[in-house]
Amino acid sequence: MSSSIILLLRVCFVIIFAWAVRARPYTKVFDVRNFGAVGNGKIDCSKAFMKAFEMACAWEGDAMVYIPKGTYYAGLTIFSGEKDRCKFRTLRFQVDGIVKAPTDLVGDSWIKFIYIKRLTIDGGGTFDGQGALAWKLNDCNMNRHCRKLPKSITFDFVAHSTVNRIHSVNSKSVHINVHACRNMKFNSITISAPDDSPNTDGIHIGNSKSISIMSSMIGTGDDCISMSPGSEDIYIANVTCGPGHGISVGSLGGDKDELNVKGVIVRNCTLIGTDNGVRIKTWAKSYPNVVQNVTFEDIFMNSVDKPIFIDQEYCPSGLCDTKHSSNVQIRDVHYRNIWGSSSTKLAVHFVCSRSLPCQNLELKRIFLRYSGKDGPVSSSCTHARGDSFGKQIPASCLK
Known part of the structure; x- marks a missing residue:
């Protein structure tokens, strides 16, 4: 190899080395x-x-x-x-x-x-x-x-x-x-x-888009995760919750001109001894809003009070105007493969709005046990519309 070629290769090596050093983070x-x-x-x-x-x-x-x-x-x-x-x-x-x-x-x-x-x-x-x-x-x-x-x-x-x-x-x-x-x-x-x-x-979470929460452990005195108005494209997976009030959408409808909640997925989560499981809550008397395209799937409940809960008469103070129904429309909510144990007899409880009934609810492969003395596990639906598929324990109340 000629000396000129060797010199050229050395120059190239120096240039490449200098570039690599400068490019190094x-x-x-x-x-x-x-x-x-x-x-x-x-x-x-x-x-x-x-x-x-x-x-x-x-x-x-x-x-x-x-x-x-x-x-x-x-x-x-x-x-x-x-x-x-x-x-x-x-x-x-x-x-x-x-x-x-x-x-x-x-x-x-x-x-x-x-x-x-x-x-x-x-x-x-x-x-x-x-x-x-x-x-x-x-x-x-x-x-x-x-x-x-x-x-x-x-x-x-x-x-x-x-x-x-x-x-x-x-x-x-x-x-x-x-x-x-x-x-x-x-x-x-x-x-x-x-x-x-x-x-x-x-x-x-509120007024936020494309938020993910994964592989986390949350135990507290209120909701482990809560999604307020304007929550969109939210993905929650592999979260263990307890103690606490569960994983909640809401409360909604408390203020005028709230943004909608849509595109929520809660998957592969465990709830242990929580006051609620997966919950959607709206104020008893409320301003208009919409909750749509929400999926709760592959959820394990361990001694959870109200594992599956829609509450459109939410009023923690007990001082709300319950003469007026909620103006929040809930639709396209999917509950799939949810199993474990309920600490209360009423494991599936849908309390929907009188004026805007829940639309297109889906219950698929629900298996929730209850071993209390007051009878077998049960479900209750008020102003709730949808369909059920696969195993249902308790028996579905959707029509």
Whole structure:
């Protein structure tokens, strides 16, 4: 081989090597300790967290905000990419430590992510809402104008993002709130609070599209997962729920001009000792709304109160106007391959609207046992229309 060819090959190798080095992904790490955070559980680290985010926001490439092991006390913390001011290509929050809220924090939220795209939260860390002292102040089941307690983690106008392996414990209100978001994935989330902690929904979704929740464990004092108006294209799979109030669509119809709920799939889930199983709830007197194309399938119930439940007379305070029927139309709801045990005799209960009966309900392969002394398992349908297929225990009440 001639020397000129050898020289040419060496030049090509150098060029290729230089290109590979430049093309190799590089992530700029912003360690919160470098901005004043101290992991002793005593010093308020909220400003340090937000400063680390501001620096990551301005980075023109892949960025990481790093919260290492330790206990970090933090007050209200807002991570905002409003007006597209962030320059990063992707942003990762690596949470290895424990982030702890003040016991006396009030307001709408504690940790807020807003107007951010291409966000990943990971690391296996814990967000501790320290809600025990605040729960006694919560009378929201009786008072719709109750004192506002903060949600632990809120995502507002967040898109194309993923949350992995995060723990949330003892939130004062909702653990994770998803509002006006698009294309978000929640994987391997662990949420826990006592079964008597009020309004501590696990994951609450509203006005959001293309949201998935997978392979997670949620036990709390309210709905494990709740889907409010505007929830569209929601996929929930391999979630274990309990304690709690089950997996719920609603409540709906409480406000004027609410967006519809459509395209919900709940699959391969387990509910253990919950107050409800899979539920759709609308206010007894309500504004117009529509729930359509909802599927609950391959669901195991273990000693669940009201495993299959549509409640269009929802009124937790007992002070609602029940003279007027719900104006929410429920249609195209499918219950397929749901089995296990009911802790009450009435395992399938459809209480639909007098003025807008439920349409196109489907019961397929339902097998729910009950071993109480008050008789065999039963079902009840009011203003419900649909069909049944395959095994039905209890016997279907649909006509």
